[in-house]
Structure formats: C-alpha cells, structure tokens
C-alpha cells in the first residue's frame with residue numbers, strides 16, 4: 482500500500498506543533514501500525530531528518546504505552562491497541578492523520594509522546610492494597626465468589642493506555658479510575674482501604690485536571706480492553722458510600 486500520513490510534529494513541551502505530511506510506499510498489510518511508523522522513521526533517518534517520536538514497549542497490547550489518535554479515533558479504527566492494529570485496516574491511497582492524545586492532563590512531551598504521569602499519581606493516591614510481605618498466603622485462605630472474581634478480573638484488564646481520556650469530550654479519566662476501583666473493591670483484600678481509596682483517587686483525578694463524566698460513553702467504545710461503562714457506576718457508588726460514612 483502507498484499511504485499519505487499527516488503527523489503531529491512538536492519539538493518539545495513548550496514549542497508550538499503542526500501537522501506535517503509524509504508519504505510511505507510499499508507498506509505490507511501485515512505490518513502493524515507501529516512497524517509502518519518504524520519504516521517511515523528509517524526513511525527520515527536516511528535523509529538526515531529528525532525521526533518521529535512515539536511511545537511503545539511491549540507491542541503485544543499489554544503495557545498501554547502506545548496510544549495514538551489515528552484519523553480521529555483513539556487507537557484507530559479497530560477495538561485494539563495501536564501496536565496490535567494492522568495496516569490491513571486501511572486502504573491503499575488512504576490519507577491517515579496521526580496525533581497524540583489530546584488532554585490537558587496529558588501534556589505533549591514531543592511529537593506523539595505524551596506524559597501520562599497523571600495516571601501514575603492517581604494510582605499512588607489509592608490504587609493499591611497494603612499487605613504484610615512474607616511467604617505467599619494459601620490460595621484458598623480468602624475465598625472469593627466466582628462472580629466477584631470474574632468482575633475483578635475483567636476490571637484488572639485495564640492497561641492504563643489513556644484512550645478513554647483521549648476519546649472523552651470532557652477528557653475524563655473516570656473509566657480508568659472506575660476499572661481500578663472496581664478491581665480492588667470486588668476482592669476481600671481491597672476492603673480495608675476501600676473508602677479512603679476512592680476519595681483519594683477522585684481528589685487526585687480532579688487535581689490533575691481531568692474532566693467529569695457526563696455519560697457520553699465514548700470512553701468505553703474506545704477502550705481496547707472492553708472495560709464497560711458500569712465500572713463508573715461502581716466508582717460513583719463507592720464514592721457516595723465513603724462520603725456518607
């Protein structure tokens with residue numbers, strides 16, 4: 482395939498950015514989107530031009546570092562991560578725009594790389610359990626009913642990619658936070674800190690500059706892990722209960 486790419490270039494956090502146009506040729510439909518960008522960067526390197534900065538790590542849909550806004554959609558046209566998106570999802574001759582996540586709480590560092598440290602600070606505020614370390618406890622010592630285990634497991638699939646924030650018109654991180662709160666509040670180990678956790682995480686979320694949820698649902702649509710919108714209901718329920726106590 483031959484493609485035209487319109488890519489956001491921004492030399493640094495305090496510089497102004499702009500869309501720049503690039504052509505790539507002979508792209509195999511079996512390449513991933515990031516492999517296609519690798520090829521473009523090899524071409525730029527060969528010409529002595531600055532390669533395009535973008536984030537990636539696992540390239541297996543696990544780490545959450547590779548998010549890009551592709552032709553206006555978080556992670557592009559398929560329900561997957563950018564690293565698992567293949568070029569067969571595009572057509573020969575297509576013009577594709579590639580931008581970083583757009584959210585005040587995710588400032589651009591360079592080109593397509595944003596600082597998602599705000600997510601780390603939300604986790605530091607409460608997305609953990611406190612346990613005494615030592616040898617592994619007996620697996621059946623704290624029985625968890627199957628429906629609770631399943632829901633905790635579903636919520637734990639969140640990889641912290643930030644697509645939910647990028648897709649939300651309010652740049653809200655409620656789906657991300659709802660996934661973390663739901664994961665821990667379904668399990669016995671998450672109960673001792675349950676109230677403090679949700680209050681502290683929501684405080685940090687607002688402090689970071691994420692917006693509020695107005696039930697648009699774009700977050701869940703964009704989520705590559707299929708985290709459902711009802712985790713936000715769990716978050717709100719836990720927050721109301723914690724504030725009442």
Ligand code: SF4
Nearest residue numbers: 639640642643645704
């Ligand atoms: S909820 Fe989904 S879209 Fe949001 S950070 Fe987690 S995996 Fe990414």
Ligand code: FES
Nearest residue numbers: 540544545547564
């Ligand atoms: S590079 Fe790890 S999820 Fe895409």
